[in-house]
Amino acid sequence: MESGxxxxxxxxxxxxxxxxxxxxCSGRYAPGQILPSENELCERFAFSRxxxxxxxxxxxxxxxxxxxRKVGTxxxxxxxxxxxxxxxxxxxxxxxSVDRQMSRDLMELRRIVEPAAAxxxxxxxxxxxxxxxxxxxxxxxxxxxxxxxxVAADLAFHAAILDACGNQFVQQMQNAVSAILRTxxxxxxQKPGGPAYSxxxxxxLCRAIEDGDADAAERAVLSLIKQAEEDLDGRLKSEE
Amino acid sequence: MESGxxxxxxxxxxxxxxxxxxxxCSGRYAPGQILPSENELCERFAFSRxxxxxxxxxxxxxxxxxxxRKVGTxxxxxxxxxxxxxxxxxxxxxxxSVDRQMSRDLMELRRIVEPAAAxxxxxxxxxxxxxxxxxxxxxxxxxxxxxxxxVAADLAFHAAILDACGNQFVQQMQNAVSAILRTxxxxxxQKPGGPAYSxxxxxxLCRAIEDGDADAAERAVLSLIKQAEEDLDGRLKSEE
Numbered sequence: 001m002e003s004g005x006x007x008x009x010x011x012x013x014x015x016x017x018x019x020x021x022x023x024x025c026s027g028r029y030a031p032g033q034i035l036p037s038e039n040e041l042c043e044r045f046a047f048s049r050x051x052x053x054x055x056x057x058x059x060x061x062x063x064x065x066x067x068x069r070k071v072g073t074x075x076x077x078x079x080x081x082x083x084x085x086x087x088x089x090x091x092x093x094x095x096x097s098v099d100r101q102m103s104r105d106l107m108e109l110r111r112i113v114e115p116a117a118a119x120x121x122x123x124x125x126x127x128x129x130x131x132x133x134x135x136x137x138x139x140x141x142x143x144x145x146x147x148x149x150x151v152a153a154d155l156a157f158h159a160a161i162l163d164a165c166g167n168q169f170v171q172q173m174q175n176a177v178s179a180i181l182r183t184x185x186x187x188x189x190q191k192p193g194g195p196a197y198s199x200x201x202x203x204x205l206c207r208a209i210e211d212g213d214a215d216a217a218e219r220a221v222l223s224l225i226k227q228a229e230e231d232l233d234g235r236l237k238s239e240e
Numbered sequence: 241m242e243s244g245x246x247x248x249x250x251x252x253x254x255x256x257x258x259x260x261x262x263x264x265c266s267g268r269y270a271p272g273q274i275l276p277s278e279n280e281l282c283e284r285f286a287f288s289r290x291x292x293x294x295x296x297x298x299x300x301x302x303x304x305x306x307x308x309r310k311v312g313t314x315x316x317x318x319x320x321x322x323x324x325x326x327x328x329x330x331x332x333x334x335x336x337s338v339d340r341q342m343s344r345d346l347m348e349l350r351r352i353v354e355p356a357a358a359x360x361x362x363x364x365x366x367x368x369x370x371x372x373x374x375x376x377x378x379x380x381x382x383x384x385x386x387x388x389x390x391v392a393a394d395l396a397f398h399a400a401i402l403d404a405c406g407n408q409f410v411q412q413m414q415n416a417v418s419a420i421l422r423t424x425x426x427x428x429x430q431k432p433g434g435p436a437y438s439x440x441x442x443x444x445l446c447r448a449i450e451d452g453d454a455d456a457a458e459r460a461v462l463s464l465i466k467q468a469e470e471d472l473d474g475r476l477k478s479e480e
Contacts, residue, residue, distance in 0.1 A: 061301030083412045084324045102408070109409045112356040120348070168342070169349045169416060172323045176409060 016045050016055040018091070024064055024075055025091040035065065035073040062088060086175045093179040106180035107232065111225055113173050114158070118217040120165035122209045129164035130210055136160050137206040140199060150195045151185045157202060161209065183232070198227055256285050256295040258331070264304055264315055265331040275305065275313040302328060326415045333419040346420035347472065351465055353413050354398070358457040360405035362449045369404035370450055376400050377446045384435045391425045394435075397442060401449065423472070431471065438467055 020041075023029050029036075036044070041052045056073060059065045063081045066074045081088055096103055121129065139153035158181055162174045201224045208216035260281075263269050269276075276284070281292045296313060299305045303321045306314045321328055336343055361369065379393035398421055402414045441464045448456035 057297070058301060061298060078408065079411070082322065082325065083409055085322065105407045105409055108356075108360070108407050112352060112410070116348075116352040167345045167348050168318065169323055169345055170352070171319070173409075 012047055012051050013054055016047055016051055017058055017087070019045065020055050020059060021064070021087060021091040022094060024059070025088070026095055029075050031075050031077045033075050034071065035075060037072070064088070084172060084176055089175050089179045093183065096179070096183050103180070103183070103232070106176065107225075107229060109173070110177050110180055110228075113170060113177055114161075114221050114225065115218045117162050117165040117167075117170050118205065118209065118221040119214040120167060120170070121161050122212050122214040122217040124166045125164040125209055125212075129160065132160040133157065133164065133206055133209055137202055140195070140202060144195045144199055151182065154185050154195075154202075155181055157206075161205070164209070181228075194231070198224065201227065252287055252291050253294055256287055256291055257298055257327070259285065260295050260299060261304070261327060261331040262334065264299070265328070266335055269315050271315050271317045273315050274311065275315060277312070304328070324412060324416055329415045329419050333423065336419065336423050343420070343423070343472070346416065347465075347469060349413070350417050350420055350468075353410060353417055354401075354461050354465065355458045357402050357405040357407075357410050358445065358449065358461040359454040360407060360410070361401050362452050362454040362457040364406045365404040365449055369400065372400040373397065373404065373446055373449055377442055380435070380439060380442060384439055390435045391422065394425050394442075395421055397446075401445070404449070421468075434471070438464065441467065 020029075035041070035056070038049055038052055038056075042049055045052065056065060056067065060067060060073075062085050064076055066076055068074055083089075092099070092102060096106075121133075125133070136153055136157035136159075139148055140150060140157060142148050143150035143153050155178055159174055159178065162171055162177065165171065201220060205217060205220035205224065208214075208220055260269075275281070275296070278289055278292055278296075282289055285292065296305060296307065300307060300313075302325050304316055306316055308314055323329075332339070332342060336346075361373075365373070376393055376397035376399075379388055380390060380397060382388050383390035383393050395418055399414055399418065402411055402417065405411065441460055445457060445460035445464065448454075448460055
């Protein structure tokens with residue numbers, strides 16, 4: 001089959017897709033607006049019509065654009081977008097520090113999903129899952145001691161828990177939860193002593209899952225979220 | 241712009257998309273398999289190559305297929321699929337009665353999302369939201385008395401609560417939650433006296449949101465879910 005244009009596979013297509021996606025998320029092309037014509041976009045990006053067209057198709061498949069005959073390409077409202085699409089989450093997370101509504105909604109999503117995932121992981125995690133959670137925790141401990149990347153290890157730790165919960169829908173929320181985690185972690189890791197402070201809470205969570213103790217796992221994750229909310233609030237207030 | 245093929249817009253394209261999507265979800269074309277060639281699919285569906293190709297592109301954008309040069313079109317594992325895509329949920333819900341894993345995961349998702357949504361709705365619902373929830377409840381009451389469709393009213397009731405919670409990510413889970421609700425409701429509404437039995441629990445939930453009482457809203461929704469789980473378990477056991 002030669003329908004190799006189904007997904008952007010060349011660097012050019014990826015570049016145009018990312019730039020258009022970011023432009024929509026940042027409001028340069030806002031919901032309710034008509035996108036510039038294919039010719040104008042060709043000029044702006046200095047890419048061929050086919051590259052532009054494939055990017056528009058991808059954005060339409062993600063629910064961000066609707067091609068209307070004789071009218072043009074309409075930017076749809078965010079409620080129409082596929083909000084759990086990994087690309088959309090990546091693009092929107094760049095606007096997280098200014099999009100208070102999205103910050104709040106993601107933090108709420110974290111509070112809904114992570115305690116439930118920790119409870120399920122405590123009950124269901126197999127040996128491989130427990131090993132992955134423990135390995136990520138040990139990487140966090142080494143990062144606090146100065147060796148390795150703290151944010152990457154922290155993300156891997158939370159991702160391993162969502163993975164261990166064994167529910168396909170919860171696992172797929174991982175990208176969305178990671179977006180708010182990443183923002184939060186960047187704040188915490190900039191705070192002197194922040195990682196060292198939250199390390200024991202992570203150890204509690206790791207141990208609760210190893211012990212198969214769902215109540216303790218939920219308590220530990222709620223302490224972590226409370227701390228992250230306070231840090232994020234402090235940061236947002238300091239920006240006001 | 242003439243890139244009008246971004247989404248299937250003709251009846252033909254929709255037909256092929258739905259049939260291929262269903263065939264993948266039902267396992268006719270299982271994960272790990274190579275899809276029949278474009279020529280074979282053209283013959284099977286008696287549609288043109290362009291219609292087949294656009295359906296394949298849509299399925300690729302949803303994460304169900306990957307077009308590999310010289311190899312063919314690979315059916316990906318469900319973990320790669322966009323599980324919150326409304327089309328994928330519709331196709332998969334046709335296999336709900338046989339896919340125990342998906343039934344279990346959706347019921348768990350309901351237990352995670354709905355209590356949180358009810359709490360948020362109790363705090364945030366505006367007058368319009370409360371009106372929509374109350375109107376859906378009154379339609380349920382009329383349906384129990386023999387006037388109108390009970391399942392449709394019940395779905396509208398739960399959708400209105402997710403809508404009132406004001407969190408964009410929770411709102412977007414509505415399709416997934418509706419799939420398990422629909423299956424559950426069909427069971428309950430077949431059970432003699434089922435709708436009449438669960439009506440007071442719905443009234444408790446409606447009233448708790450009207451009163452702005454988050455704890456009472458959570459309690460009411462947990463009673464409803466417990467009842468639905470028992471009904472679903474009973475049905476699944478009777479099928480074994």
